Amino acid sequence: MEWPVSAERIEGRADFVSVNAEYPEGWSIEVIRVVAEGGTVVSEVEVPHESMGVHRAVSLWTVRDGRITGGREYWSALGSDPSPQWRARFVRPL
Numbered sequence: 001m002e003w004p005v006s007a008e009r010i011e012g013r014a015d016f017v018s019v020n021a022e023y024p025e026g027w028s029i030e031v032i033r034v035v036a037e038g039g040t041v042v043s044e045v046e047v048p049h050e051s052m053g054v055h056r057a058v059s060l061w062t063v064r065d066g067r068i069t070g071g072r073e074y075w076s077a078l079g080s081d082p083s084p085q086w087r088a089r090f091v092r093p094l
Helices: 013-022
Strands: 030-037 040-049 053-064 067-077
Touching: none
Parallel strands: none
Antiparallel strands: 030 040, 040 053, 053 067
């Protein structure tokens, strides 16, 4: 698993499971969408956390023979990248 935003790589199942098991309690995952084509699956999820706020993640998974063999995830906290003023006349808030 690669997390480009934080410049981290998790190698192997055991470390991936451990990272998720050690994450501070109080989170859940809400699936927004999943799109699959061939050996590529893309998911978008929302991860609300009691004290850390709401995060969104887009994950790109590589699947071979029914097993996940690799992934890349992009995580962001909602509102962590505020819209610059110059775009205000072109965009609307979500």
